[in-house]
Amino acid sequence: MSNILRQHIEEFAPLTDEEFALVLSHFTSKKFKKHQIIIREGEYVHNDYYLISGLMKVCHVDAEGKEHIIQFGMEHCWITDPQAYHNQTTATLQVDCLEDCDTLFITLQNREKLCRELQKMEHFFRKKTTDQYIQMQRRILCLISCSVKDQYEHLITNYPSLFQRVPKSLIASFLGVSRETLSRLASA
Template identity: 80%
Template sequence: MSNILRQQIEAFVPLTDEEFELVLSRFSAKKFKKHQIIIREGEYVHNDYFLVNGLMKVSYIDSEGKEHIVQFGMEHCWITDPQAYHHQTTATLQVDCLEDCDTLFITLQNREKLCREVQKMEYFFSKQATANYIQFQHRILCLISSSVKEQYDKLVSNYPGLIQRVPKSLIASFLGVSRETLSRLASA
């Protein structure tokens, strides 16, 4: 698992073996089972998770109890409720496992300590946050300016293999359409 994290970091910054050992010492490993909720709305968020293996979803439950999927997280993705994690407040989002998952996670305190100890990590986390910001911007622009068919095509392009790994009802929730509409899109 640590090799995958190192590859992710070294896509942005090179690390010596000693630096990586220090980086790794600030992370913890945890396995989660399918259907396990790792971040629950209303609870404090202590960790940012690097998904080594598995599949997760980030969702928002509205006042009527309807689930709106904000993000899917596949292998080599970072998952948390960013606002709650960085401000150390309660979550407005929920994160749960769609498959068994292997993760490496870091607390905000360990992340800040690590950035002081290995300056390169501050650059890495900045680049990683920027990439996530850009991804969410693309999603928002797609939602407001693209047809449902274009959104579906983008989903298939951005998340290769996802369609085979999750129920159609979750794909429909992500796109904000009914299952019937999704079936028509998938067969078009």
């Protein structure tokens, strides 16, 4: 598992063996079972999870109990409730496992300590955060300016394996449409 994290970090910042040993000392590994909730709305968020294997979803449940999926996280993805994690407040999002998952996680305190100890990691986390902001901006722009058909085609083009791993009802929730509408898009 540690080699996967090292390869991921080294896409942005090459590390010596000693530097990676320092990095790894700030992470903890944890396995989760399918359907296990790892972040609950209303609870404090202490960890940011790097997904080694498996699949997770990030969602918000509205006052009527309707689930709105914000993000799917697959291998090599970082998952948390960013607002709650960085502000050390309670979650407004829920994160749960759609498959068995292997993760490495880091607390905010360990992340800040690691960034102080190794500037390469500050650079890495800044780049990853910037990438996530850009992805979220693209998603928001697509939601407000693209047709549902275009959103569906974007999803299928960029994440083809998602359709093999996730029930259609969850993809429909992610797109903000009914399952029937999704079926019509898939057959068009």
